[in-house]
Amino acid sequence: GDERPPEPHHPPPPHLLHQPTQRLVNLSVKPQPSAPLGFQANLTPWEVAQVQQAPCMVSNRFAQSAAPRPLPPKFRLSVSAEGPRLVLGPARHQPASMRPPRPQAMRLISGAQPLIQIAGKSSLLPPKVVSAETTSTTTSPEGLDFTVIYLDEVPMPQRPTMPPTMHDREVFVDPFPGEEGSPEMVDWLEMFGEADEVFRIPGQDRGYVVFEDPLSAAKCVAVQAATWSESERAIASQWRLRDAAVHAVYPECLVQLMVGKDGIHINEFSKRMGIRRLHVFRGGSSDKRERGKMGRCHFFVWCTSGQLEKFRHFLKDSLLAAHQEMISLISKAGPCEVMIQGLTPDWSPEDLRTRLSGGYEIQSVTQGERLKKNFALIRFRTSSDARSAAVSLDGTDHLPTDYAGALRCELVCWWNAAVVEEQQEEVSEAKGRESGETFEGFVDGTERPPQGEPGPFCVDRCVFIGNLPIGSSENPLRELLKTLGDVVSVMLLGDFEKSCPGYAW
Numbered sequence: 001g002d003e004r005p006p007e008p009h010h011p012p013p014p015h016l017l018h019q020p021t022q023r024l025v026n027l028s029v030k031p032q033p034s035a036p037l038g039f040q041a042n043l044t045p046w047e048v049a050q051v052q053q054a055p056c057m058v059s060n061r062f063a064q065s066a067a068p069r070p071l072p073p074k075f076r077l078s079v080s081a082e083g084p085r086l087v088l089g090p091a092r093h094q095p096a097s098m099r100p101p102r103p104q105a106m107r108l109i110s111g112a113q114p115l116i117q118i119a120g121k122s123s124l125l126p127p128k129v130v131s132a133e134t135t136s137t138t139t140s141p142e143g144l145d146f147t148v149i150y151l152d153e154v155p156m157p158q159r160p161t162m163p164p165t166m167h168d169r170e171v172f173v174d175p176f177p178g179e180e181g182s183p184e185m186v187d188w189l190e191m192f193g194e195a196d197e198v199f200r201i202p203g204q205d206r207g208y209v210v211f212e213d214p215l216s217a218a219k220c221v222a223v224q225a226a227t228w229s230e231s232e233r234a235i236a237s238q239w240r241l242r243d244a245a246v247h248a249v250y251p252e253c254l255v256q257l258m259v260g261k262d263g264i265h266i267n268e269f270s271k272r273m274g275i276r277r278l279h280v281f282r283g284g285s286s287d288k289r290e291r292g293k294m295g296r297c298h299f300f301v302w303c304t305s306g307q308l309e310k311f312r313h314f315l316k317d318s319l320l321a322a323h324q325e326m327i328s329l330i331s332k333a334g335p336c337e338v339m340i341q342g343l344t345p346d347w348s349p350e351d352l353r354t355r356l357s358g359g360y361e362i363q364s365v366t367q368g369e370r371l372k373k374n375f376a377l378i379r380f381r382t383s384s385d386a387r388s389a390a391v392s393l394d395g396t397d398h399l400p401t402d403y404a405g406a407l408r409c410e411l412v413c414w415w416n417a418a419v420v421e422e423q424q425e426e427v428s429e430a431k432g433r434e435s436g437e438t439f440e441g442f443v444d445g446t447e448r449p450p451q452g453e454p455g456p457f458c459v460d461r462c463v464f465i466g467n468l469p470i471g472s473s474e475n476p477l478r479e480l481l482k483t484l485g486d487v488v489s490v491m492l493l494g495d496f497e498k499s500c501p502g503y504a505w
Contacts, residue, residue, distance in 0.1 A: 144302045150201060151231045151297040152208075154315045158323045160330060163390035164221075164228050165236070165247035166341065166410050169196070169214050171226035174206035188225075192216040199296070208296060218395030219406055230254075231296040238282055240415065244503065251329050251415040255282050255297060257322035258315075269314050277302040278311075334383040335413035336363075338390045341375045342407045343367075352376055358392065360385040377412070387411060461488070466503045468492075477504060 152172040178184030180200060189195050189209070193216025200207040208229060211217040220226045233249045238256070240248035259266040259280055270278040278301045301311055343352070349365035356362065361381040380386040390409035397406050410416070465477075474490045481487045492504040 144304060145308070146300065146302050147308055148202075148298055148300045149312070149315065151234060151299075151319075152227075152229060153201070154312075154319050156230065156319060156323065158320055158327070159230070160250070160323055160327050161384075161387050161391055162249045162330070163338070163387065163394050163409050163411055164214075164218065165249060165416065166408050167214055167247045168228060168232055168236075168249075169212075169217050170208055170210045170229035170232040171217050171220050172206070172229050172231075173209055173226045176200065176205050176207065192220045192225075215395070215406060215408065218408060220395075222395030222406070229296070231298070234297045235282065247410075247416055249411075250326055251333060251413070252326065254322055254326065255280065257325050258318040265318065266314075269311075273303075273307050273310060275301060275303050275307055275311070330387075331383065333413060333415075335411050336381070336383050336386045337377055337379045337412040338386050339375055339377055339410045339412055340393070340407055341409075343374050343376055347376075349376075352378065356389065356393070358389060360389045462505055464503065464505055468502045468504060470502070472502075472504075 176185065177188040180198060185198075189198075192211065194212040195209050195216075196212050197210040198207070199209075208231070209217075209220070209226065211220070217226075217228075221228055234254040236246055236248040237250040238253045240246045241253060263280065266278065266280065270276075279299070281295060281298050281300065299311075299315065301308065303311065340356075347367075349367060352365045352367075353362050356365075356378060362378060363381055364379040366377040366379075367375075378386075378389075380389060390411055393407050394409040395406050468477075472492065474492055477490050477492070478487055481490070490504060
């Protein structure tokens with residue numbers, strides 16, 4: 001109910017509106033119980049100019065809990081004896097009960113774009129980035145620069161040789177063939193298909209393209225015009241732990257292998273180097289249609305040039321170690337089967353065995369009598385052959401197809417069981433008739449242990465249990481199963497909150 005008139009508005013000089021320097025708009029938000037709106041941030045003239053340029057200051061939220069309450073924001077620039085100031089908070093007519101109870105934990109999140117803007121660039125930081133936090137200073141410390149490093153910028157000398165999933169749509173282009181909107185860029189995109197999004201890394205001639213159709217992305221990679229986005233793979237590997245329906249290339253969360261559990265590795269590095277602000281953004285939605293739009297895996301840091309150079313080396317070494325660990329996990333699982341989509345019905349298993357060999361030893365070829373989705377399940381002798389063959393064939397037109405002129409390949413593995421489940425009707429009928437095996441005989445995608453030497457993944461002894469109640473744990477399940485026989489192992493998959501997602505092996 002405070003009816004005090006607003007303080008006079010003083011816009012900054014025009015020359016401040018286009019500063020070439022790239023810095024973060026650093027907002028020091030602190031509680032001001034006596035202020036009309038409850039919060040304020042002291043700004044430098046440069047920050048005032050950036051805030052005035054930011055049309056994205058709409059639909060912000062004050063988040064203090066897992067379920068943030070949306071509040072209609074109100075922004076006001078004013079000048080007082082203390083200097084320029086941005087005042088923000090709920091509308092004046094809102095009752096006090098609607099105001100954030102813990103301002104020191106406040107985060108500002110924009111529903112469309114964040115509050116922060118990079119000077120001189122049209123690109124804003126990806127959504128869901130924390131854009132204001134409580135600090136003890138009102139401006140960036142002297143000599144500190146704000147830098148964003150995307151995962152695909154980090155050198156990857158030992159990136160695992162893995163085919164994409166059939167839902168991957170994002171590629172990393174280095175370099176772009178032209179400026180955004182240029183004839184060269186338009187022609188380049190038309191070669192492959194319609195793009196949902198083109199994201200150019202600020203200040204660089206490389207970035208990401210999210211295609212509307214996964215096949216367009218596969219064709220782009222097949223002609224070596226781009227590489228598959230490691231960011232998309234990292235995000236998918238994280239969301240697969242929460243949603244089994246998410247197709248993922250990697251069996252474990254790549255970012256967690258990089259930064260350590262709960263970020264222990266990156267926290268130790270920041271403390272050792274004296275870096276006070278270092279954040280990891282792991283991306284957004286698990287929805288395969290929205291994953292590319294919701295942000296990309298990146299790191300943003302406030303540090304000196306010397307610290308930045310060491311941080312880049314840290315990222316390179318961490319990603320190298322994570323990739324080596326991932327290669328070890330994939331080799332241990334040993335997936336040998338590849339699902340190929342896009343074949344014409346007139347191809348027999350013998351034709352496929354001859355045409356698909358390419359120096360790789362094929363053990364079996366399975367096709368359904370009714371190729372509703374025109375697929376084939378190819379089993380190679382080794383996991384290395386399976387992965388290499390899938391990478392070389394995906395998105396190519398080496399064989400006559402009726403799938404828009406290109407093949408799609410996806411590795412069949414235990415962490416991607418949905419690949420086979422989507423084809424369960426056709427494959428189970430075909431393989432059951434031809435070899436007497438059931439569908440469960442190949443759903444895990446691992447090498448079958450030698451006869452007489454059943455291993456921990458032996459499918460003849462493994463069952464899948466679904467519809468477990470929330471909070472299920474291993475011991476009660478073991479006790480229940482003991483009534484049926486000896487139990488070798490029980491594996492429940494849990495998400496980052498350590499809660500059971502409802503199924504186990």
